[in-house]
Amino acid sequence: MINQLVEANQQVRLQGTTFSIDVLGRYVCSTWDEATANGGVAFDAVVIGAGMYGAYCAEKIYRLGPNLRVLVLDAGSLLVTEHVQNLSRIGLNAAAPVSVIQNVDDPGTRELVWGTPWRSMVAFPGLAYCPGGRSLYWGGWSPRLTDADLANWPQPVATQLQSPTHSGDAYERVEKETGVFDKTDYISGPLFDALKKKFMSAAAGVATVDGIEDAPLAVQAAPPASGLFSFDKWSSMPILTDAVREAAGRPDWQRRLFIVPKAHVTKLQTAGGAVTAIDVRVNGQLKSIGIPPTCVVVLASGTIEATRLALESFPTPLMGRNLMAHLRSNTVVRIHRSVIDPALPERLEAAALLVRGSTPKGRYHLQVTAAAVAGGSEDDMFRMIPDIDLLDQTLAAQQEDWIVITLRGIAEMNGDRSANANKQTGRSPSWVDLSDQTDEFGMRRAWVNLATNQDDNGLWDIMDKAALDLANAVANNDPAKIKVVGQARDGLGTTHHEAGTLWMGANPNDSVTNLDGRFHHISNAYVAGPALFPTLGSANPSLTATALARRTAEAIVRESLGAEPGFSPLGTGGIAGWKTAGSGGFVELGGNIIESFGGIGLLWFTERQFKNFVLRVDWRASAVDDNSGIFIRFPDPGTDWTIPVAQGYEIQIDNTGKNPDTNPPTFGDPLHNTGAVYGLAASTSAPTAGQWHTYEIEANGSTITVWLDGQQVSQLQNANRSPQGFIGLQNHHAGSRVQFTRLRIKQLP
Incomplete structure (x- = not known):
């Protein structure tokens, strides 16, 4: 025993304990x-x-x-x-x-x-x-x-999870993430090959068995690419x-x-x-x-x-x-090596298979784990047995010339969705509700009623019999070649399912x-x-x-991303898919908000050009003299921020209406004011700084129309610059902070 550590009112970067640094x-x-x-x-x-x-x-x-x-x-x-x-x-x-x-x-x-x-x-x-x-x-079984099963699920979800070919679907994507795919990079070798062949042959004699599959274990034993480490158990x-x-x-x-x-x-x-x-x-x-x-x-x-x-x-x-959980049993047998394959190497080896089964009462499967040990380290065995809770019983059952096989049976329970079904503790149906017991914070704890019904118990019996029948069939139904170590049912609450x-x-x-x-x-x-x-x-x-x-x-x-019907998001909410030109830039704040800093410069969406469209943009200026703008229909600027100014169109953000072309600069110029098509179509709008506003910009042929918060503020007719091009945002000068979010676009014919 060691002393309890008590926090002191002293700031440190890392806390230390008696034995370690946290x-x-x-x-x-x-x-x-x-x-x-x-x-x-x-x-x-x-x-x-x-x-x-x-x-x-x-x-x-x-x-x-x-x-x-x-x-x-x-x-x-x-x-x-x-x-x-x-x-x-x-x-x-x-x-x-x-x-x-x-x-x-x-x-x-x-x-x-x-x-x-x-x-x-x-x-x-x-x-x-x-x-x-x-x-x-x-345990990693996946x-x-x-x-x-999926026939009883909402069709759009079932279709996304599993394609007709069982490939290229949501399941496969997660299988690749978690190491389930490829199934044989972790479990393979002579014992696996021999056992799979034997089980496939034996399955024909067990009426409720539907098929034998490679074990779907979330263990990536092989590196995903050259030069990388494997991810091991997920x-x-x-x-x-x-x-x-x-x-x-x-x-x-x-x-x-x-x-x-x-x-x-x-x-x-x-x-x-x-x-x-x-x-x-x-x-x-x-x-x-x-x-x-x-x-x-x-x-x-x-x-x-x-x-x-x-x-x-x-x-x-x-x-x-x-409420549902799984019905689970463990059938452990020893089968003599000679009936599996007399030529099996006498070295530490493990194998695993999945057996699918079904009955009119429901579906089950058997997770088959086999280990052959003629003398090997327990540490190696610990790493090779997929389920931690099977380790001790497997080690205890090892005997020379015998292969220990555990058939873990898992069967489904059916839930009751009726809002009017009686809630009786200890009896079916199963449910969760709030109890009269409270936690350390005075909040009501959950009460869990988990109970089987007649169909559940019948399915459980069928599954247990199938496990023994299959094990005996693997042993050629020869009592001298199989020893049943035990068959036991786990409690309903033990599966974590x-x-x-x-x-x-x-x-x-x-x-x-x-x-x-x-x-x-x-x-x-x-x-x-x-x-x-x-x-x-x-x-x-x-x-x-x-x-x-x-x-x-x-x-x-x-x-x-908040795109309205008919509109598509422009980008993914941040600056991915965008490039900068000039100085300064934009920073991501979260909330799909980006904010300008420094300048003068440009952030432009690189993935495609647009011709006729309606663009909606939410924006917020932090102060009256903040300056920014939205550029449309400009050619690829490369690193030159001036190209959109000269060859595209800017919908201005600047409540001061500053005209930089006069000497000295003048203010209150409608052609340079918020809502103006910069230098081409005037606006006298003065939206409040510090609040969110929405631009709707319609570019249709030679006409560009701007709405601010639902009100038309400017229109340019006979636009004669580029008829199509990229979309971009301006960052204008140091200290100017203009935020943008929810950029969405609808293309027009």
């Missing part, structure tokens, strides 16, 4: 004040929970929205930034399930970071309270939902950590991604159908952050906790219904969220994770939920 914590995490009181623009997204799906979704919003600010709030402390199986074997283990019916039953924190925030008659391992969450411990923390370190290269006021640990979100405040504030306990202290309606909130703290937060904040009758309680659908009357994961009745609140599943299937939920988290991130980024 480099990881300091480099990855930020304090509440660093993230929320830095003078930057409002956040565009707040992600609650940095587990498998929250961390992934946050990273994707950051990457796909190059000018969006993202805040990640996680209730735990930083532990590690890799899957624990990618590290030395230092004793980081998942917690065993415990039954916590009332607060007095709660054993508190287990295995350093594991806790059980909800209450139930069913035993659960709980949650890993740390960024990365349970993705730091998971099968797809089958076509039959978790969400490496990608989030990389994004955070990239974002940290900017000052905090301009930084686009923060993780605040020890930040427990207790409630979301709403008004007018939108989240307006987030109540948070940071290190136990009550904090609150107000958010505009344009900022989205993503509930990603796991199925049960996300449902609790939704029920506490903006409940509906359907929330918490449709809770799902369905905030399911998606097109109709608000029979679903909780829409097809992008947004609550039907809350305009800026989304969900990331298996809570969105309409049905569960037998597949482990990780691959599907990760693909849905990407879909949600893409929707958030798309909506942030």
Whole structure:
């Protein structure tokens, strides 16, 4: 035992403990004040929970929205930034399930970071309270939902997830990200080849088995390209950590991604159908952050906790219904080497397969893990067995000349979506609701009722029988060649596969969220994770939920650009796809806002030229004498900022109406005033500085018309310069700060 460290009122760059320097914590995490009181623009997204799906979704919003600010709030402390199986074997283990019916039953924190925030008659391992969450411990199995599973999902989502050829779809994209694709770069070799051949032959004798597949494991054993390291076992923390370190290269006021640990979100405040504030306990202290309606909130703290937060904040009758988990069994056998392949090499080797099965009562699959050890190190075995919780039983079962095979069966449960179904503890259907037990902050905990029905139990029996029948068939049905070590069922709460309680659908009357994961009745609140599943299937939920988290991130980024019907965003909200000419430039502030500095110079959109169009631009000048403009229809300027001035058209931003062509310069010139087509068509508008305004610029043939905040302010007829060209923004002089956002365009015939 060592002494507890107490914070002193002394500022340091890195905190030291008795044994270490907290480099990881300091480099990855930020304090509440660093993230929320830095003078930057409002956040565009707040992600609650940095587990498998929250961390992934946050990273994707950051990457796909190059000018969006993202805040990640996680209730735990930083532990590690890799899957624990990618590290030395230092004793980081998942917690065993415990039954916590009332607060007095709660054993508190287990295995350093594991806790059980909800209450139930069913035993659960709980949650890993740390960024990365349970993705730091998971087994890595990542099968797809089958076509039959997806037939019960909304068609647009099913089509995006899985194409008819099972390639080039959303599943494949995530499989490549997580290391599932290529399936044989991690599991291969003589044992794998022999076992697959044997299982495919044996499957014909088991009526409910549909097919044998390579094991879909999220482990990238081979480097993705020459000169790169392999990514090993996937978790969400490496990608989030990389994004955070990239974002940290900017000052905090301009930084686009923060993780605040020890930040427990207790409630979301709403008004007018939108989240307006987030109540948070940071290190136990009550904090609150107000958010505009344009900022989205993503509930990603796991199925049960996300449902609790939704029920506490903006409940509906359907929330918490449709709870599903998986029925799981473990069948462990020893099969003599001779029936697999007498020529198998006597060295440490592992193999894995996926067996798909179906019955009228539902679908199941078997995760087959095999290991042959005639003498090898336990450390090597630890790294080769895909599931941590199978390690000890596999090692204990090893015997020379025998191959240990574990058939982990996973079968689906069907949820009940009826808002009127009776809620009876200990009986089907399953559901989540708020309990009478409160947490340390006085908030109601979730109560989880998870129970099987007759069909569930029947499917479970069929799956267990299929596992034994298949194992016997692999052993040629020779009792002398197979020894059943054991067959046992796991508790309903042990799988970490809770799902369905905030399911998606097109109709608000029979679903909780829409097809992008947004609550039907809350305009800026989304969900990331298996809570969105309409049905569960037998597949482990990780691959599907990760693909849905990407879909949600893409929707958030798309909506942030704010293009009206008929219009398309000009760019991606930042300066990607744009080039500068001259001096000064533009800086990204977040919120898809860019701001001019220095000058004189030009920022121009390089991806295409435009001829006839309507361009809408929101802009804000910080002071009356700020100067900028929007250039249209100019040729490629290269590095010469004067080309748009001479050969294109500038819609001016300058409330002083400064005419630089007189000596001395004069002011109040309508041809040089805000709204004017610079030097060609006059305007006398004087929009208020410090407020947002909208230009609508129509260029149609030889006529250019300008509207400011819905009112026409100028028109140029018989325009005789270039009839088409690029679009650009001007930065005029040092001290002038003009902001732009929501550039959108509609092309005309």
